[in-house]
């Protein structure tokens with residue numbers, strides 16, 4: 279079928295590490311489906327593009343007609359071979375990235391033959407705001423974590439001033455001066471907001487700090503979330519930015535099916551387990567838990583008798599997982615579907631934002647083991663604000679894990695968590711309703727239409 283003639287060109291700048299580029303691509307595909315006359319030039323590293331564009335479930339014909347076109351840009355290493363992200367590979371990428379993106383935009387304009395009219399980027403890329411400013415086109419940054427961590431980054435300067443005051447520091451470690459944060463403490467803040475005494479800001483910290491200062495200039499700050507998940511925080515952010523648009527959960531708005539790639543037959547295995555009897559374990563795409571932590575969790579699982587499905591990244595230490603354990607160890611699981619499966623009763627997670635949303639959509643309470651970044655704050659939100667999980671922090675013992683497993687899967691507490699997460703699940707589904715009788719559908723649909731106005735104006 280002939281495709282619509284291209285009259286608009288949107289450039290998209292992805293952060294190629296962790297689960298950042300995938301939700302950005304989901305958003306861009308949804309935008310593309312709604313704007314058939316636009317071409318979206320999608321910039322990421324070749325490693326990131328390869329995994330994103332090959333794992334898509336589209337047919338080759340669809341791919342051919344697709345108006346989302348990947349462009350590879352250098353990752354800051356000489357041969358483009360940066361492996362697993364470390365502080366060094368991320369810094370090398372950041373050092374090279376602005377020049378690489380600039381050259382990429384010029385190339386894409388030549389290829390498409392239409393000037394870029396809008397810049398969509400990962401929110402980390404504050405400099406995309408400047409690039410858009412120079413071109414006098416709209417800038418739309420996507421924040422890939424939750425609204426609370428965004429709000430705390432936004433107040434970086436304010437928070438630093440507070441905690442630099444030695445009196446305040448001594449007596450009061452709470453964040454009660456931020457709206458909706460009275461039960462949060464300074465130790466819950468995402469990394470990079472407070473710089474420990476004697477240390478200086480890393481390139482990553484500087485990027486986050488500049489992001490906080492630049493986001494108010496964006497035409498709209500968008501997020502993979504829904505307003506009702508934390509309406510007080512969302513409402514406050516709406517007063518700070520030109521527009522703050524909740525567009526998710528993306529696993530529900532997605533115009534393409536979610537990744538159901540299941541090479542290890544996890545879903546079939548789950549279908550042979552009892553309802554709500556399985557513990558699903560995953561620490562996301564970056565975290566490799568220390569072998570001691572793995573051993574402790576294995577011990578707790580053994581003693582508890584619960585069966586488990588573990589998407590395992592780490593040393594190949596299968597001797598830990600003896601045959602006596604009723605569990606399945608895989609290198610990849612179709613997580614979105616796993617969390618919707620009735621056999622799954624608890625999710626042991628590092629508290630990455632995508633995992634949290636997927637757990638809410640599945641209605642599965644969480645056992646939280648945060649490692650870095652926004653994960654401490656996400657854990658505190660799950661435990662204290664939403665009451666849909668329990669935290670197992672720091673140097674956890676077998677006893678701590680056992681207690682957490684029992685509280686979610688056996689005790690009365692778990693029942694309350696399931697009820698509360700059930701309410702959130704319902705709100706998530708309501709946010710994405712498309713109802714022909716209701717003019718704009720649910721809140722995330724309305725916000726999406728708002729975003730379309732910005733994209734198609736450019």
Ligand code: U2F
Nearest residue numbers: 296297422423562563564589610611613630631632633651
């Ligand atoms: C960084 O998070 P991660 O990439 O480590 O973790 P998540 O945000 O939880 O995303 C993991 C995604 O990978 C999918 C899973 C999630 O969508 O469904 N997945 C899967 O499908 N199968 C598997 O076997 C394992 C994973 C960062 F570390 C966090 O702190 C941030 O919150 C996050 C978002 O900015 O990015």
